[in-house]
Amino acid sequence: MRLMRKSRRARFWMSVVVAFVILSFLLSIVSYVWAAVDEVFVLSIDGAIDPAVASYIERGFKEAESVGARAVLLEINTPGGAVDSALRIRNRMDESPLQTIVLVKHSALSAGSLIALAGDVLVMRPGSTIGAAEPRWVIPGSEPRPVDAKTLSAWKAEMEGTASAHGRDARIAAGMVDVDMEIEGVKSRGELLTLTAEQARELGMCDAVQGTRQQALKFCGLGSCSQNEVNMGAAEHMARVMTNPLVAGLFLMVGIALLVIEFFTLGWGIPGTLGLICIGLFFGGHLVAGLAGWESVVLFLLGVVLLLLEILVVPGFGIPGIAGLVALGVSVFLAVGSVEQALITLAIAGVGAVLLVILALRFIEKRNYWPRFILMDRQSSQEGYTSRETGYDRYVGQQGEALTVLRPSGTALIDGERLDVVSEGDFVEPGQKVRIVKVEGLRIVVRPEK
Template sequence: MAKLMRILVLLAAILPPLVWPIAAAAESQPNTEVYVVPVENTIETGLAESLQRAFQAAEAVHPHAILLRIDTLGGNIGAAMDIGKLIRQSKIPVIAYVERHAISAGAYIALNAKHLAMAPGSTIGAAEPRTVDGKTADPKTVAVWKSEMAAAAEATGRSSRIAEGMVDVNLEIPGLKAKGELLSLTAEQAVREKIADGIFATQEDVITHYGYHPQLAVEHKMSFAEKLARIVTHPYVIPILLIVGIVGLVVELLIPGVMLPGIIGGTALVLFFFGHIIAGFAGWESLLLFLLGAVLLVIEMFVPSFGLLGVSGIAAVGVGVGIAVYDAKYGIQSFLVALLAAAVAAWIAVRYFGRRGVWNRLILQDRFTKEAGYVPVKSYNYLLYQEGAALTPLRPAGTAVINGQRFDVVTEGGFINAGEPVTVVHVEGVRIVVRRKADTLGEAGRVVRHKSETTE
């Protein structure tokens, strides 16, 4: 327990120093004209938060324009909508430069920019929303996303119908899109359809085209903490971290002394909360709830509470995880999966490593064997109905000689003088009960007479 508590304390202690240096300081240059922000890889909630900080950093250097260098195959629709809102509300004009791909959610981000430029060989479009398993989203989601794409295009003076064609496979656009296809435009098509302003080979060419000086451009540098946060807040990474973290701590608790599972589990949980705090989804209350739940679960193993502490602990851990994730429902689902994995790990630990388990402190499982140096209690059942004589007065305890051996014996409550014949009438462990022989014979005679009378 002490070891697990140290791991939990370490988890709470090392997060603040990691979080403090998260701000990515903008390179302050005099007369900055263009602030360049990369929009790369999968669009997810971590990227949305990172871009928000990037826009704040841009405002600090007062550029004339923000250039989003886009190369993405899409991602989370909700995150894309947050980024689109950020672009529309920006007081600084935004230029979108599609370096390679602006697919799906990436197309939406590009359409929200006031200016849109394409690189040779780049593409934009194919924005049909899909579920996590790759299936087309439900009609309601498709309709909402279609209207969002159209609105983004209209707000920047572009064709809303082309934007809708990027989402709706059933929409037909003569000369450009047949029914049953998704619209994806090449750089040349995007310029011809007035979606893009032009085709430019380099970022410097784009900056020059819009009237700025490339040498006065500053690129936003994402901090290591932000890069890490983008990874650990990815929907596919969240359940993995929770499974590794909770399973690691459970195994460390049940099989103390191994250390490695506890270290791995603690590291996974540190990454989980660190990433979500950096991304802006989680506050310290989520971490405190998680730690409180973990402590309650540990106490439950040592202080019986009829399950009250255990249930409260699981609830606190679940709520802590739920409020840390961008989507509480997804967070709870991931936690339940991790809980199931922890239950399997606990069963394996009990099944194959039970001898080292923490329950050995709670349940006596030691065996007193000859090999361990213990002498088993000798059985005296063979003395039953044997005859002997009282060696000392039995009042009622004393010593008797039976079959030539001395034994400590007791009577049934009466007194027997030394030298009187006795008979063993009961043996219980090491307790030998005797009766005066004459009384034994008299009892036997009464039994015989009783049987005889009953027969007659």
């Protein structure tokens, strides 16, 4: 009897434990679903559209989808920006299973109009505007200029396709891009189409005109949902600065210049460290923005190693030097993501680095700072120093032939023996006759024969 009672008690408590576990599991699922149903993620585009902004929007959508949010509300106030970044955002909006609501706070111009038209629901505040989406080619320091006909046609098709896919008038969207297009009663030839909020609603380009975020959510039936604002992180803000072609070129320029200056000094010091930091910020910003991968960093380091090999080991300028320059150029192209931006960045970095190194070396020489970086003591014979006898003195006056290019160092054949020699500064081609003019310890100086 006692054993039966104990067995019944054990089964009872086991049932209680199992029921408690099942109930807890069900409650957790219900609370998760309840929280997911009542949450709207709020993202914001404020300012120019660039790769860092596109990465931020992609991150926001991923977080919203991971928790099963009801919708994503994208607030826009932008004069435009990079077309490729706007296309990344548009594509992410289209791929998301969540409802996407776009609220134009002040303006959605140029590339911003594409993002606005991609919303499942487009709401505009009173007084806001949308349109003026003609693409322009922008070079830092110069006036924007129109793009070629091929690019214009492709962008026009993107605008038309996006508008049509979301139930909006494709002709109106095309009129925001094509200045030569005429739409009766809407725009004349020779002007770009920009719509106010009221005009956009009348033409069916926006779904509602509402003054606040809460009113926009209420219009969409989400007024009771909680709002989860996702802001740009510190790394994304840094990436936004570093992906600017002018800033990226300046950081790359300073980094290269400081590394070159470091090669002139003894050991490793502040210039080399600061140079690596600048280059790290350049690639780091593009990595965060999603433009670059680690392969671009590895390729850049490979290019630096090849150039050092060319400068310090291989005489003349040959395959390692050319391969190093190609590796550097390709690494920058992979990092910035476009040919135009890569050319701008490389031009700024290359020309600026050369000028910066020249100015730095002149400043160091003028201020007599070289003794702080380089050992200037000379062990001359007047001070009692003598060089080790090498036996090379017997070659003085003899004639030979250059086996390699002398720039000014290289190899020459003298009296049947290969010797490491240096010219007096002249460029000497292989096969040219040379004569040894003096020997200083292990240094054999030659002069080309006329």
